[in-house]
Amino acid sequence: MKTLLNQADIKKGVEKLAQEITDHYGERPLTIIGVMTGCIIFMADVIRLLEMPLRVGVVQTSSYDGVDRGRLKINSEMMPDITGRDVLLMDDIFDTGHTLKEVLRLMDELNPTSLKSAVLLSKTGRQEVDCSPDFVVFDIPDEFVVGYGLDYEDEYRNLPFVAALEPADIQSVVK
Ligand code: 5GP
């Protein structure tokens, strides 16, 4: 596979994001909600750089198969109460944008005081929706990437860097 972002790149980007979040919210209490499972490493690194009073929770998304193919299923059972709170949604990657848009729509119905979004990666030229993340750490080319939380068939999440998969990598994953 081909490395797109090494550990030093990611560290610098994550530190810059933490500073932007701090500049925006100051000392106001913040609730961060991560989209499982891709957010785990990114969220863990960012929250440890934040010093405001912080609550952390998660939502899980997945796609239906069959008739409703392409429709998103969102499990928000593990999400803490966000009504009347400043909320920041964190996801690994903004691709077509449908995931982020739909999760934000559902969260907005719970009447948070404010609602923003942050992603580690945004794929150039793939956006299909009329909303974009408020904070983007890296814009990347339109390639399938893994590592730093992102998976292929549930593997590679533990890689400490972000890499684009090549055909040989795809064949080597045991199904
Ligand atoms: P969207 O709804 O924006 O099209 O897709 C977002 C979701 O698709 C991400 O949360 C992620 O789970 C998955 N995804 C999109 N592009 C990639 C990619 O290049 N690599 C991996 N591992 N997941 C991706």
Ligand code: MG
């Ligand atoms: Mg995801």
